[in-house]
Amino acid sequence: MKTVYERGDVVPLLAEIFREFGYEGTSLSRITERTGIGKGSLYHFFPGGKEEMASAVIAEIDGWFEQAIYRPLRNDDARQAIAAMWVNVNDYFRSGGRICLVGALALDETRARFSVAIGDYFIRWIDALRAALVRAGCPEEEARALAEESVAGVQGALVLSRALDDKAVFIRSLQTLAKRLDATAR
Secondary structure (H helix, E strand, O other): OOOOOOHHHHHHHHHHHHHHHHHHHOOHHHHHHHHOOOHHHHHHHOOOHHHHHHHHHHHHHHHHHHHHHHHHHHHOOHHHHHHHHHHHHHHHOHHHOOOOHHHHHHHOOOHHHHHHHHHHHHHHHHHHHHHHHHHOOOOHHHHHHHHHHHHHHHHHHHHHHHHHOOHHHHHHHHHHHHHHHHHHOO
């Protein structure tokens, strides 16, 4: 029996392949091998090839972060949204077991292809967190610095956790960052 896929079914599969092999290491052959989807079907869904696939993956990641992180930080109760951000970030990155694909692409030689989307991802996260911190009573300048430090801290914790193969590093880092923001926003 042949499995019939929709484009939306394929994007999460592609995300995990890009996470595992990076943009340059992800070939169409590797994608077909890992997904069981033929090249013809892949080109049907993504006529622009691998670059369109990566763009679709970035868009899906962005959509998740918009819904689960940015929008609540911008609109919901500030303290609750910040607390939820830490839970959602931990869940999304599987307690440090899953790399940040957007961050990995920012470091990759292919960065220029996706620079607008990459920059937007980080800018929107920092701005949304800054806005929540300001609403929670933190002075603007301090809120911006804390937001940048927090997003950088998440990225650094992901790298360190993966490098040491120790998810506890990621979890501890998130707890430390959360405590720092909570103490500052009071």
